[in-house]
Amino acid sequence: MQFFGSSxxxxxxxxPTASGNYGHMMYVFNRNGVCLLYREWxxxxxxxxxxxxxxxxxxxxxxxxxxxxKMDPTSVEKGNLGVPLLPGQGCSxxxxxxxxxxxxxxxxxxxIKIILVTHPRAGDLREPLKYIxxxxxxxxxxxxxxxxxxxxxxxxxxxxxxxxxxxxx
Amino acid sequence: MAxxxxxxxxxxxxxxxxxxxxxxLTYGAIVRQLLTxxxxxxxxxxxxxxxxxxxxxRLIDEFLAKSNISTCVDFKETAEVIAKVGFKMFLGxxxxxxxxxxxxxxxxIILEDNPLVDFVELPDTCQGLYYCNILSGVVRGALEMVxxxxxxxxxxxxxxxDDAFELRLKLxxxxxxxxxxxxxx
Numbered sequence: 001m002q003f004f005g006s007s008x009x010x011x012x013x014x015x016p017t018a019s020g021n022y023g024h025m026m027y028v029f030n031r032n033g034v035c036l037l038y039r040e041w042x043x044x045x046x047x048x049x050x051x052x053x054x055x056x057x058x059x060x061x062x063x064x065x066x067x068x069x070k071m072d073p074t075s076v077e078k079g080n081l082g083v084p085l086l087p088g089q090g091c092s093x094x095x096x097x098x099x100x101x102x103x104x105x106x107x108x109x110x111x112i113k114i115i116l117v118t119h120p121r122a123g124d125l126r127e128p129l130k131y132i133x134x135x136x137x138x139x140x141x142x143x144x145x146x147x148x149x150x151x152x153x154x155x156x157x158x159x160x161x162x163x164x165x166x167x168x169x
Numbered sequence: 170m171a172x173x174x175x176x177x178x179x180x181x182x183x184x185x186x187x188x189x190x191x192x193x194l195t196y197g198a199i200v201r202q203l204l205t206x207x208x209x210x211x212x213x214x215x216x217x218x219x220x221x222x223x224x225x226x227r228l229i230d231e232f233l234a235k236s237n238i239s240t241c242v243d244f245k246e247t248a249e250v251i252a253k254v255g256f257k258m259f260l261g262x263x264x265x266x267x268x269x270x271x272x273x274x275x276x277x278i279i280l281e282d283n284p285l286v287d288f289v290e291l292p293d294t295c296q297g298l299y300y301c302n303i304l305s306g307v308v309r310g311a312l313e314m315v316x317x318x319x320x321x322x323x324x325x326x327x328x329x330x331d332d333a334f335e336l337r338l339k340l341x342x343x344x345x346x347x348x349x350x351x352x353x354x
Contacts, residue, residue, distance in 0.1 A: 032349045059348075062348055108230065110315055112230065134235075142227070142231070
């Protein structure tokens with residue numbers, strides 16, 4: 001971390017709960033649906049080409065978000081399904097689980113979406129996702145030579161990310 | 170549950186800081202160079218605003234990541250957060266929000282203290298210069314990233330003899346989230 005002086009990223013990463021590699025893959029999207037980053041650690045089966053895969057993932061999240069907001073029993077202000085919401089409006093989901101994988105999701109108010117697909121037994125990953133967002137800020141956003149909105153090609157970010165996800169339980 | 174948003178002071182205590190004088194003089198050197206390169210004061214104002222905008226669209230992510238703020242939907246709340254947390258975190262000073270119009274779309278951010286102008290006096294040749302125009306650009310850029318289109322102007326400027334710095338924020342539009350792909354792609 002010598003590029004950033006003595007600064008440690010705060011908050012420090014939540015301690016992994018168990019050992020073992022639970023991460024399958026990760027996506028980072030921006031608001032315009034551009035896939036800024038795709039990392040793969042363990043994905044035995046691929047059925048789509050990469051571009052279709054990214055679009056499908058983004059579309060899934062987009063639709064699921066508007067569905068979950070529409071279903072919300074605690075909120076009165078609900079537009080019709082499919083009517084565009086303001087960013088941050090309505091409730092938002094943070095994960096779903098199937099019998100074979102778990103998808104954890106976070107979105108920042110600036111429209112950065114981070115998706116982590118893991119083993120279904122992975123615990124609550126909201127804090128780790130926030131930490132990954134911090135990594136993104138330190139290694140990507142603060143890099144003056146990175147142009148916002150373009151795919152991330154940072155070795156430093158990838159290395160740190162891989163290392164962190166490997167430690168997740 | 171999600172941790173509560175952190176206060177400006179708490180974040181300010183935890184981030185790396187640079188020497189204030191170095192910061193002030195570096196900014197001064199940039200403005201000076203722009204004046205030399207562009208010659209026209211209006212062009213310098215424009216350039217500073219553009220530079221600020223480019224900073225703002227990046228700064229917003231650092232701000233959100235460190236402050237634990239999870240939504241920015243309400244303009245009033247957002248303006249308060251910028252003044253109390255944002256300015257504290259990045260400039261080390263606290264600003265206040267006032268002069269709301271009845272619709273809640275226009276307000277003023279008032280800065281009593283501004284480290285950018287510590288050694289500055291406007292000479293006669295630069296009377297039209299908004300020396301701190303970079304700040305308005307930063308705020309505009311950051312707000313645009315949370316889908317708020319704004320127009321920002323300086324109302325008061327201590328370098329022009331006013332008693333404080335006053336930024337007027339006008340919310341033009343909140344942009345709803347739209348599905349970015351076309352069907353035929």
